Amino acid sequence: MKVDKSKYCYTILFFLLGFFNAGNVDAQAVPGKDENIPFLVTFGKDGKTSWGDPDFNEIFFFTILKDYNKPFYIRVFDPDCGGANDEIQGNYNSKFLFSVYGGKGVDPDKNEDSKGLEKGTNFKTGNLLASKVFGSEAKYDNKFYTFGPFNPSEGDYNEKWNSYIFKITCEGISGDDGNLYKFFLSRDPNNNLPVEGANAFTYKYTFRMWNDFKSVAHIYPYVDTGVVFIKQSNFDWDNDGKILVVSKYKQGIEVPISNEDKWATSNITIEPAEANSSLDFQFHKRQDDLVKNNNVAVTLKNQRGDALKFFSSPIGGVPVYSPKANIIKIAPKK
Amino acid sequence: MVKRNFFSVTVFIAVLLAGTEMRGQQPSIYKVDRMSFNQSGFSEISPFIVKDGLIYCSDKRFSIIKDRTAFDGRRLYNIYITEMQDSSGWKKPREINGERNSLFNNGPFSITQDGKTVYLTSEIETGPAAKKKNFKNHNGIFVGELNGTSLINLRPFKYNSPEYDVGQPSVSSDGKFLFFASNMPGGSGGSDLYVCTFENSDWSAPVNLGSGINSAGAENFPYYHSSGRLFFTSDRAGGLGKLDIYSTTMTKGKWDDPVLMPEPINSASDDFGLVADGDLQKGYFTSNRDKSDDIYRFVSTIIRKATCDTLIENSYCYRFVEENMAKYDTVPFLYTWRFGDGQEANGVIVEHCYAGPGTYTVQLDVLNLITKEVSLNEKTETLVVTKVEQAYISGPDSINAGQRINLNADETNLPGWKIGQYYWNFGDETIAVGNKVDKTFTKPGTYNIQLIVSTEPEPGTSGRETCVSKNIVVFNKP
Numbered sequence: 001m002k003v004d005k006s007k008y009c010y011t012i013l014f015f016l017l018g019f020f021n022a023g024n025v026d027a028q029a030v031p032g033k034d035e036n037i038p039f040l041v042t043f044g045k046d047g048k049t050s051w052g053d054p055d056f057n058e059i060f061f062f063t064i065l066k067d068y069n070k071p072f073y074i075r076v077f078d079p080d081c082g083g084a085n086d087e088i089q090g091n092y093n094s095k096f097l098f099s100v101y102g103g104k105g106v107d108p109d110k111n112e113d114s115k116g117l118e119k120g121t122n123f124k125t126g127n128l129l130a131s132k133v134f135g136s137e138a139k140y141d142n143k144f145y146t147f148g149p150f151n152p153s154e155g156d157y158n159e160k161w162n163s164y165i166f167k168i169t170c171e172g173i174s175g176d177d178g179n180l181y182k183f184f185l186s187r188d189p190n191n192n193l194p195v196e197g198a199n200a201f202t203y204k205y206t207f208r209m210w211n212d213f214k215s216v217a218h219i220y221p222y223v224d225t226g227v228v229f230i231k232q233s234n235f236d237w238d239n240d241g242k243i244l245v246v247s248k249y250k251q252g253i254e255v256p257i258s259n260e261d262k263w264a265t266s267n268i269t270i271e272p273a274e275a276n277s278s279l280d281f282q283f284h285k286r287q288d289d290l291v292k293n294n295n296v297a298v299t300l301k302n303q304r305g306d307a308l309k310f311f312s313s314p315i316g317g318v319p320v321y322s323p324k325a326n327i328i329k330i331a332p333k334k
Numbered sequence: 335m336v337k338r339n340f341f342s343v344t345v346f347i348a349v350l351l352a353g354t355e356m357r358g359q360q361p362s363i364y365k366v367d368r369m370s371f372n373q374s375g376f377s378e379i380s381p382f383i384v385k386d387g388l389i390y391c392s393d394k395r396f397s398i399i400k401d402r403t404a405f406d407g408r409r410l411y412n413i414y415i416t417e418m419q420d421s422s423g424w425k426k427p428r429e430i431n432g433e434r435n436s437l438f439n440n441g442p443f444s445i446t447q448d449g450k451t452v453y454l455t456s457e458i459e460t461g462p463a464a465k466k467k468n469f470k471n472h473n474g475i476f477v478g479e480l481n482g483t484s485l486i487n488l489r490p491f492k493y494n495s496p497e498y499d500v501g502q503p504s505v506s507s508d509g510k511f512l513f514f515a516s517n518m519p520g521g522s523g524g525s526d527l528y529v530c531t532f533e534n535s536d537w538s539a540p541v542n543l544g545s546g547i548n549s550a551g552a553e554n555f556p557y558y559h560s561s562g563r564l565f566f567t568s569d570r571a572g573g574l575g576k577l578d579i580y581s582t583t584m585t586k587g588k589w590d591d592p593v594l595m596p597e598p599i600n601s602a603s604d605d606f607g608l609v610a611d612g613d614l615q616k617g618y619f620t621s622n623r624d625k626s627d628d629i630y631r632f633v634s635t636i637i638r639k640a641t642c643d644t645l646i647e648n649s650y651c652y653r654f655v656e657e658n659m660a661k662y663d664t665v666p667f668l669y670t671w672r673f674g675d676g677q678e679a680n681g682v683i684v685e686h687c688y689a690g691p692g693t694y695t696v697q698l699d700v701l702n703l704i705t706k707e708v709s710l711n712e713k714t715e716t717l718v719v720t721k722v723e724q725a726y727i728s729g730p731d732s733i734n735a736g737q738r739i740n741l742n743a744d745e746t747n748l749p750g751w752k753i754g755q756y757y758w759n760f761g762d763e764t765i766a767v768g769n770k771v772d773k774t775f776t777k778p779g780t781y782n783i784q785l786i787v788s789t790e791p792e793p794g795t796s797g798r799e800t801c802v803s804k805n806i807v808v809f810n811k812p
Contacts, residue, residue, distance in 0.1 A: 216705070241704075242666065242704050244666060244704065249658050250658065250659070250662065251656075251658065251659050251667060251700065252666050252667060252702070252704075253662050254666050269661075284704045284705060287704075321658075322658075323656055323658065323659075323698060323700075323712050323713040324656065324657040324658045324713075325654065325655070325656060325657070325696070325698055325713040325715050326654075326655045326656075326657045327652050327653070327654055327655075327696065327715060327717055328652060328653045328655065329649055329651070329652055330649065330651045330652060330653050330685060331647065331649055331651065332647050332648070332649040332650070332651050332687070333651055333687055
């Protein structure tokens with residue numbers, strides 16, 4: 001029998017990840033615990049991109065291991081736009097559509113449109129399993145709304161990851177306010193209990209920065225084999241500090257940061273040792289003048305133009321730089 | 335004092351008249367031995383090294399019943415070749431035949447590197463005049479080809495003259511220079527050494543080698559070695575007696591002052607006509623130290639290694655590189671290397687020299703300039719700084735000629751060796767033994783000094799030996 005080694009490796013990787021997450025009472029949180037990001041953010045479609053959301057939607061994918069065969073739930077924290085957490089632009093007048101998709105068409109490895117990276121593409125691919133519109137509703141303010149239960153087999157099976165893929169989207173369908181929220185994948189409708197081996201990823205990460213000097217946000221793109229360099233693009237960073245790229249091979253590469261309503265791009269060389277591991281994009285706040293309510297978006301593409309996945313739980317764990325000191329004997333100084 | 339005319343004919347007479355003079359013995363760096371093919375009562379002179387053997391001149395009889403003499407009864411010199419039979423013996427010499435063999439003295443000579451063209455000394459006048467009583471024939475150089483053991487197509491060298499002698503040719507290995515001796519007018523006295531250059535398909539006019547080489551005495555038997563060293567014979571004052579062999583090399587277009595070859599190559603008797611193999615470690619010369627002119631072999635007893643490691647300067651200096659980050663802009667970080675000897679430096683790449691051997695703990699601290707977070711001992715390495723395991727020559731890299739210097743092997747680091755001897759070869763054919771030695775180089779140049787260190791031999795073992803070399807540049811005195 002021919003053994004698909006790559007599949008086996010990925011399965012192991014996810015299994016380890018799942019094991020690690022089993023002790024995490026927050027389950028598969030999006031943003032993840034290691035990411036230290038306060039909220040995802042989506043603005044109503046009448047908002048301005050200069051507020052930090054370039055396309056007024058957020059798309060996340062959840063992976064459920066094939067072997068997991070129990071119902072699961074996707075819980076949204078503070079799905080409404082009003083009251084706590086959210087960013088008001090005058091009066092709260094915005095509505096947001098949260099949708100959960102499964103089935104064929106969801107898996108972004110097989111359907112590029114599903115990533116929702118390009119403007120105008122229909123990212124609402126797959127079978128709509130559930131959806132709900134949220135406005136300013138105290139009932140959901142600073143509280144959870146639970147989608148599900150979902151049967152894992154309702155997802156779009158991805159052989160490489162040995163997982164079923166589900167997608168959740170948030171669209172700002174009206175208004176101009178900023179909705180700040182979080183996702184949780186849970187095996188329980190009322191509590192955040194992790195689904196073993198599950199993970200979450202996106203291709204364009206739009207999120208809220210902390211309103212303090214010290215907190216450092218992280219996102220963890222996964223670098224597949226064959227990647228020689230990546231092109232990073234960050235949006236509306238507002239000169240709010242610095243972005244460092246860290247890996248087990250890089251102590252910290254500073255990348256150009258964007259200004260208000262602008263994209264900044266640069267290429268980052270990927271060393272062979274960095275393949276099959278995660279990078280750590282660190283977002284360090286400016287220390288001299290606090291920038292509040294800063295929302296940013298980040299995308300990454302490799303040299304082939306393929307978008308990189310940002311995993312909420314970094315594949316292979318949080319990358320830790322491993323210094324390599326080399327001591328070389330040189331000629332005596334005369 | 336009897337002046338020896340070396341233009342072939344009168345060698346024997348001169349030998350008979352030669353006296354003996356002993357000088358104080360110096361430590362010998364050469365061993366000499368007389369060749370077995372020498373015949374008592376006859377002269378064997380002017381060897382020339384060829385493949386597998388020697389070509390030389392001899393006035394020996396051809397057979398019991400056959401002899402060849404000049405009109406005045408002197409035996410004629412002719413040319414012979416003998417091949418080495420084994421490491422000590424020689425095959426029976428064979429005559430090199432030629433059209434002039436029975437008529438005139440032939441030799442000395444020189445052969446081009448390809449073994450084909452021969453430059454030969456012989457007598458110029460070939461007509462009846464040469465047979466007249468009291469006629470003084472002169473020597474000249476003849477050029478021909480060697481075909482097996484036959485000399486063919488002999489033709490006179492363009493600078494031969496019936497008025498004076500030209501002979502004892504030595505052609506350079508590249509065929510561009512022809513050195514010879516001549517008593518042509520304009521010399522320094524006696525015979526002088528000259529050189530012609532082969533250019534535009536012809537030999538240039540002879541150039542006198544100058545007063546640095548040619549003395550008021552007689553210089554003869556030039557031999558231009560492939561290394562560029564010119565050996566010759568002179569009866570000048572300052573030698574060991576009568577004819578002595580000298581050598582010189584050219585520095586910046588000028589011949590250095592000739593150096594007297596040491597005993598036992600030179601002796602109180604006549605010593606002349608030295609030739610040597612490629613590395614100058616052995617060769618042949620002529621001497622009448624045992625009454626008649628005979629050919630001797632010399633072998634250098636100087637130990638000089640063909641392969642000898644170049645001295646590696648002991649270095650306690652290191653470059654410290656945070657290798658991953660050396661490729662990238664490291665503005666956000668401050669790297670501090672603590673070298674373990676109380677000193678530190680900042681940078682992704684730094685260099686540091688320790689005072690000496692030891693074990694040092696090297697630590698790398700990193701300050702994140704953005705977060706102000708310090709990662710102490712982000713990397714820790716143990717660095718063992720040692721001397722190179724080698725014999726070691728301590729001494730200056732450059733000195734002035736005539737300056738006395740001290741060399742020592744104190745820094746030699748050969749763990750486990752029970753050293754029995756430190757042997758120094760100074761690269762100028764002088765040696766010394768000991769851990770500390772003194773040396774004075776008299777001539778400018780670059781000298782490759784070898785230090786050969788060997789262990790005391792232990793029963794059942796051959797001991798260990800290592801060699802290290804170092805160049806010392808000797809400048810002219812300012």
